Amino acid sequence: MLEIVVLKAESIFQYSAGFFNVTPAIDYGWCELEAQFNYNGNKWNDRFIAEEKDSTIGGTSPIGPLKKHGTI
Numbered sequence: 001m002l003e004i005v006v007l008k009a010e011s012i013f014q015y016s017a018g019f020f021n022v023t024p025a026i027d028y029g030w031c032e033l034e035a036q037f038n039y040n041g042n043k044w045n046d047r048f049i050a051e052e053k054d055s056t057i058g059g060t061s062p063i064g065p066l067k068k069h070g071t072i
Helices: 065-070
Strands: 003-018 026-041 043-052
Touching: none
Parallel strands: none
Antiparallel strands: 003 026, 026 043
């Protein structure tokens, strides 16, 4: 059995909603996860970071950066 203990989880998003945006969207997303793994008595820590920018004016979709990394 694999045990995962979340040590730190943080996310930052920028949401574009201006006069020229027909459909407001998340145009930047950053997520960090630090976790401890325990498998058959072996323990180790690891850190994962995902970052995505959508430079399209108005974004490609309301949740584009999240979908790209499989966050949702």
